[in-house]
Amino acid sequence: KHLCLDKGYDFKDIEASIKRRNIRSHIRKKGEKPLIGKYKGKSRRWVVERTNSWHNRFRAILIRWERKPENYLASLYLASSIIAFNFFDR
Structure with a gap:
């Protein structure tokens, strides 16, 4: 992890x-100053940015319409499930 x-x-x-x-x-x-030169290390930020971009495709998550946190969390779980299904269905 x-x-x-x-x-x-x-x-x-x-x-x-x-x-x-x-x-x-x-x-x-x-x-700490940023690394300069050929070696910058393995970049991992793109994974988070890509996933945030996929979540932003769902209007219920991008603009929070639900007042109850349980409903918003359910929308987030549903969107994450759809994203995971589409990712592994390739």
Whole structure:
């Protein structure tokens, strides 16, 4: 399990919480300069951006019409199920 976060999550309590769950964190430290040159590491951000883009295709998620959080969560689960089905149906 990997978790990629930006500098806004560079706190000791967050790091401890991640370690308790046995998750490997990739958090850029505050004040750390970006890597320059040929090697920049394996980029993982595109996975999140792609998934967010797929979720934005569902109008009920993009614009939250539901007042109850349970209904919104159900819409999110339904959209995620459809996305997963389409992804694995290729």
